[in-house]
Amino acid sequence: MSKPLFAGRLAAGLLVLSAGFSPALALDVHQGALILSHPWSRPTPPSAPTGAGYLTITNHGSAPDRLIAAASPAANQVQIHQMSMAGGIMTMRPVEGGIVIAPGATVSLAPGGYHLMFIAPRRPFKLGDQIPVSLTFERSGTVKLDLTVETPPAPGDSMPGMAMPVDPKGGH
Amino acid sequence: MARRWFLAGVVAVMIALGGAAALFWPMGAGGGGGGVGGRSVGGPFSLADQDGRPVTEQTLKGKPTAIVFGFTYCPEICPTTLTNMTAWLKALGPDADRLNMVFVSVDPERDTPAQLKSYLSAFDPRIRGLTGSPEAVARIAGEYQVYYRKVPIAGGGYTMDHSSAIYLMDAKGRFVAPIAFGTPFDSALASLRRLIHP
Numbered sequence: 497m498s499k500p501l502f503a504g505r506l507a508a509g510l511l512v513l514s515a516g517f518s519p520a521l522a523l524d525v526h527q528g529a530l531i532l533s534h535p536w537s538r539p540t541p542p543s544a545p546t547g548a549g550y551l552t553i554t555n556h557g558s559a560p561d562r563l564i565a566a567a568s569p570a571a572n573q574v575q576i577h578q579m580s581m582a583g584g585i586m587t588m589r590p591v592e593g594g595i596v597i598a599p600g601a602t603v604s605l606a607p608g609g610y611h612l613m614f615i616a617p618r619r620p621f622k623l624g625d626q627i628p629v630s631l632t633f634e635r636s637g638t639v640k641l642d643l644t645v646e647t648p649p650a651p652g653d654s655m656p657g658m659a660m661p662v663d664p665k666g667g668h
Numbered sequence: 669m670a671r672r673w674f675l676a677g678v679v680a681v682m683i684a685l686g687g688a689a690a691l692f693w694p695m696g697a698g699g700g701g702g703g704v705g706g707r708s709v710g711g712p713f714s715l716a717d718q719d720g721r722p723v724t725e726q727t728l729k730g731k732p733t734a735i736v737f738g739f740t741y742c743p744e745i746c747p748t749t750l751t752n753m754t755a756w757l758k759a760l761g762p763d764a765d766r767l768n769m770v771f772v773s774v775d776p777e778r779d780t781p782a783q784l785k786s787y788l789s790a791f792d793p794r795i796r797g798l799t800g801s802p803e804a805v806a807r808i809a810g811e812y813q814v815y816y817r818k819v820p821i822a823g824g825g826y827t828m829d830h831s832s833a834i835y836l837m838d839a840k841g842r843f844v845a846p847i848a849f850g851t852p853f854d855s856a857l858a859s860l861r862r863l864i865h866p
């Protein structure tokens with residue numbers, strides 16, 4: 497009786513650990529007052545004219561910053577886009593003026609919302625590839641990092657406003 | 669875990685209802701033959717598949733159909749839907765051959781049959797990619813009451829706004845139900861099984 501219970505608790509503890517200390521933390525990039533974490537991209541089919549990049553940006557400074565440009569040798573062009581879904585209709589637009597990261601705020605580029613839009617990738621993105629990208633922030637300057645090509649989460653878990661309220665740990 | 673799935677289900681249903689209501693009211697109480705103002709979803713069309721073979725509404729009849737509208741320039745929604753379609757076909761096993769899976773491009777200027785063939789090679793080969801002249805695409809979108817719009821992007825190029833739901837049609841080409849984008853995998857799979865075994 498006690499053994500399975502212990503094993504269960506151990507497993508639960510490991511789950512919490514892995515959720516709280518994801519391996520992505522080891523790859524955090526510090527640039528000025530910003531911390532950039534979990535830069536990733538999704539695999540693209542052959543001849544896909546676009547790709548998408550994601551990451552989380554936290555501003556630990558006392559002034560707002562802004563992601564104003566992105567570039568990559570892996571694509572012809574990288575734009576900063578916002579996808580949204582309203583009434584079942586998908587729309588995607590360049591973000592005018594860039595993405596503001598307020599002091600103390602964390603902004604996620606994630607499926608269903610903001611993304612780095614890779615236009616005309618030079619070759620398909622394959623699982624495990626590292627896609628180099630440089631991001632330019634108004635205050636913190638330009639930072640280079642690699643996006644790891646990963647399997648995206650199931651869409652039901654990634655819609656903005658969906659993942660958060662159903663997170664049993666409450667997120668914060 | 670149970671609560672999480674329950675909530676996800678509720679949200680998915682809300683999205684499904686909201687999404688459908690924006691365009692048409694899809695289901696009567698018993699489902700089937702839905703439409704708005706007497707107009708039904710679905711109808712005649714004439715397009716070509718990724719191998720250049722002609723496909724019309726008659727080609728699809730005899731088997732139920734799951735049909736979705738998208739474009740290959742789409743970085744997220746369309747590859748996700750096609751990834752799901754591939755996984756559903758695998759999960760359906762032998763039943764998969766009793767169903768048509770169709771991806772219609774709303775961007776025929778860029779999505780030629782050759783482009784669709786290359787792009788779709790990453791997914792289950794049973795998924796048929798359809799494209800045609802802009803007029804032919806406008807016609808099928810009208811028949812299916814699908815919204816799409818070309819939107820120029822500053823700095824060149826354009827994107828397409830488009831309906832994201834998958835429409836389930838019966839073997840006679842009559843509308844049954846939508847699967848909203850973001851519907852949990854298993855609940856969508858259950859809808860496909862019901863479509864195959866009504």
Ligand SMILES: [Cu+2]
Nearest residue numbers: 577588613743
């Ligand atoms: Cu985009």
